[in-house]
Amino acid sequence: MNDMNVETANTIDLYMLDVGRRARAASRLIGRAETRIKNAALLAIAAALEADEERLLAANRQDMEAGRASGLDAALLDRLELTPKGLRGMAQGLREIAAQSDPVGEIIDLRYRPSGIQVGQMRVPLGVIGIIYESRPNVTADAAALCLKAGNAAILRGGSEALHSNRVIAACIQQGLAAVGLPVDAVQVIDTTDRAAVGVLIGMTEYVDVIVPRGGKGLIERISREARVPVIKHLDGVCHVYIDDHADVDKAILIAYNAKAQRYGTCNTMETLLVAAGIAPQVLPELSQRYREVGVELRGCSRTRDLLPGIKIATEEDWYAEYLAPILAIRIVDDIDDAMEHIARYGSAHTDAIVTEDYSRARRFLREVDSSSVMVNASTRFADGGEYGLGAEIGISTNKLHARGPVGVNGLTTLKYVVLGDGHIRQ
Numbered sequence: 001m002n003d004m005n006v007e008t009a010n011t012i013d014l015y016m017l018d019v020g021r022r023a024r025a026a027s028r029l030i031g032r033a034e035t036r037i038k039n040a041a042l043l044a045i046a047a048a049l050e051a052d053e054e055r056l057l058a059a060n061r062q063d064m065e066a067g068r069a070s071g072l073d074a075a076l077l078d079r080l081e082l083t084p085k086g087l088r089g090m091a092q093g094l095r096e097i098a099a100q101s102d103p104v105g106e107i108i109d110l111r112y113r114p115s116g117i118q119v120g121q122m123r124v125p126l127g128v129i130g131i132i133y134e135s136r137p138n139v140t141a142d143a144a145a146l147c148l149k150a151g152n153a154a155i156l157r158g159g160s161e162a163l164h165s166n167r168v169i170a171a172c173i174q175q176g177l178a179a180v181g182l183p184v185d186a187v188q189v190i191d192t193t194d195r196a197a198v199g200v201l202i203g204m205t206e207y208v209d210v211i212v213p214r215g216g217k218g219l220i221e222r223i224s225r226e227a228r229v230p231v232i233k234h235l236d237g238v239c240h241v242y243i244d245d246h247a248d249v250d251k252a253i254l255i256a257y258n259a260k261a262q263r264y265g266t267c268n269t270m271e272t273l274l275v276a277a278g279i280a281p282q283v284l285p286e287l288s289q290r291y292r293e294v295g296v297e298l299r300g301c302s303r304t305r306d307l308l309p310g311i312k313i314a315t316e317e318d319w320y321a322e323y324l325a326p327i328l329a330i331r332i333v334d335d336i337d338d339a340m341e342h343i344a345r346y347g348s349a350h351t352d353a354i355v356t357e358d359y360s361r362a363r364r365f366l367r368e369v370d371s372s373s374v375m376v377n378a379s380t381r382f383a384d385g386g387e388y389g390l391g392a393e394i395g396i397s398t399n400k401l402h403a404r405g406p407v408g409v410n411g412l413t414t415l416k417y418v419v420l421g422d423g424h425i426r427q
Contacts, residue, residue, distance in 0.1 A: 012192065016200040019155055020207030022185040023128045027153035030186045031125045035102040037180055042098040042145055045176030046091040049141065052172055053087055059164035060137065067161050075265030075324040079135035080162055090141045093392040097145045100390075103410050104151045107418060115427075118420040123413045125151035127209035130201050131394065132157045132223060134215035137165035142392040143212075144173050144187045150412035153186045155208065157201060159215070160193035167191070202227035212407070214395050217322070232407060234372070234398035236322045236348035237267030239380040242339040242365070244356035245278035251377060252283050252355045257290050258379040259353070265324045267396060268351050268373075268383040272319060272329045274339045280307060280332050296326045303332040319346040336361050340368055347371065349398040351383040372398050372405040 030038075049056065060082040067077055082090075103123045110120030129152050131143045140156055147154035158166040170189035177184050190197050202211050202223055211231045213223040220235050241259050243252045259270035275284060280303075288298060288308050299314040308330075318329040319342070333339045336354075343352050353375035354365040362376045373383040373396075383406065385393025390408030397403045403411035 012194055012196045013200055015192070016190075016197055016204065017207075019188050019190065020128070020201075020204045023153040023155050023188060024207045026183040026185040027125070027128050029183050030148065030153055031104070031127070031151040033151065033182060035104075037182065038102070038148055038151070039098040040180045041148060041176050041182050042094045043176075044179040045141070045145070045173050046094040046098075048172035048175045049087065049091045049094075049169070052168060053084065056087060056165065056168045056172075057082060057084065059168045062164045063137075063162050070161075072161060076135050076161065078263075078265045080137070080165075082137055082165060086138065090138050093138075093142060093386065094145045096386075097149050097392060097409065100149065100409060102149065103413050108415075110420075115424060116421070117424050120418050120420075121415040122418045123410070124416055126412055126414055128153045128155065128207055129394075129412065130155045130157070130204075130208045130211045130229065132198055132201070132211065132213045132215070132219065134159035134219060135162055136214070137162045137169060139214060140166050140169045140189065141173070143394050146392060146394050146407075146409055146412055148182075148186065150409045152412055153188075155188050155190065155201065157190040157198060163193060198223075199226065202229055202231075205229055210402075212395050230402075232395065232397045232399055232403055232411075234267065234348070234350055234396050237269070237350045237396075238272065238320065238322050238346060238348040239268055239270050239351045239353075239383075240272050240274055240339075240343050240347060241270050241353045241355065241380060242274040242333075242336070242343075243276060243279060243283055244336060244339075244354055244358065244361055245276035246358040246361065247276075247279060247283075247355040248357055249279070249282050252279070253287055253290070255353070255355050255377065255379050256283070256287055259381055260328050261291065261294050261296060261326075262379070262381050264326050266381070267322075268380050269324070270328070270353075270380050271321060271323055272331065272342075272346070274331050274333050274342060275304075276336075276339070277303070277332050277334055280304075284308060284330070291328065294326070296328055298328055298330060300330040301332060304330045307332075322348070336364065340365065343369055343371075350396065351375065351380045353378060353380050372396065 106123045107120045133139045173187050174184040208229045211229045213220045284307050298311040300311050314329045349371045351373040352369050352371045385406040393406040
């Protein structure tokens with residue numbers, strides 16, 4: 001934790017500028033740290049989290065009690081809660097990031113030019129990354145770890161609902177940094193719930209190189225609108241599964257059920273199910289029964305309601321909705337073209353999947369659906385940094401620049417050109 005007492009700081013502006021200066025100074029040190037030192041820090045942080053399990057879980061219980069008392073909805077409470085299993089997973093994620101190859105300093109595409117010089121590109125840290133997020137105290141550890149591995153300093157601003165949990169996690173992070181001689185200012189957790197701190201952070205172009213917001217639509221819209229610092233973001237997770245008329249029925253039912261019911265409050269949960277008219281009578285009655293058994297409310301188009309009488313009518317707003325709740329919109333479409341047209345119109349470019357045994361249609365879907373993750377015969381719930389082998393993710397980006405999809409260590413670096421010569425001069 002920053003040793004400056006926020007409550008006695010003259011202003012939020014002065015406090016944040018001090019954080020920025022410290023982060024910029026630390027970024028130069030962490031950017032040149034050896035891989036073995038960065039890995040040792042990650043392992044030390046993991047050990048500190050496990051050693052502090054009792055204190056961390058107690059702090060999280062305090063946050064959960066306050067969250068329930070303040071009326072936090074079920075999705076936010078789900079993201080806020082830490083369990084012993086979740087804490088072990090957090091520590092394991094740090095160890096997996098430590099085990100990954102270090103991208104910093106990697107030279108790619110080195111080639112000779114006719115002049116005799118060699119030209120290539122080197123991966124280098126972005127510098128200072130500001131991360132603004134709600135709930136999910138595990139983001140504090142994941143984001144710190146990914147930034148450190150990629151040689152960046154991090155300024156983390158968690159939500160007020162996770163303040164006690166984040167304070168304990170921050171202490172563990174700085175304990176691990178200090179243990180290996182890295183600057184503790186390489187990871188700073190903003191220790192104030194004042195919303196003005198966010199406004200200052202997203203405008204500190206002198207000290208912050210990129211902002212990553214993680215949270216609700218309101219937060220991300222505000223950051224996107226007001227930030228002067230470049231932003232890596234996704235606004236909505238309106239994810240689709242399309243069941244093609246050449247799908248395997250058993251696979252289709254399994255995937256569509258998992259994509260919705262495995263967990264409701266995540267951005268990679270399916271919100272709209274698209275089903276080809278030719279296969280709808282084979283899959284929808286059984287799927288609807290399974291959804292009803294776990295309390296998923298169904299809303300459908302007129303053709304869907306003909307097959308599933310009694311479900312609610314889906315409105316135009318439903319096709320745009322990210323419910324983050326046990327609610328599912330269902331639409332029967334004519335074919336793959338109709339499905340892709342729906343996704344292009346209503347989707348959020350996050351994650352979309354097709355279930356089909358037709359290779360040509362699978363290839364078309366992969367090529368033509370313009371989302372950050374596109375899947376064949378797999379649940380959208382796999383759109384996750386851990387599942388992709390990234391160890392963890394700092395977020396999922398639906399931007400096309402600079403990173404897209406789950407953003408892991410490589411996504412937190414950039415490239416610079418390097419030129420190797422031996423006394424070469426331009427003629």
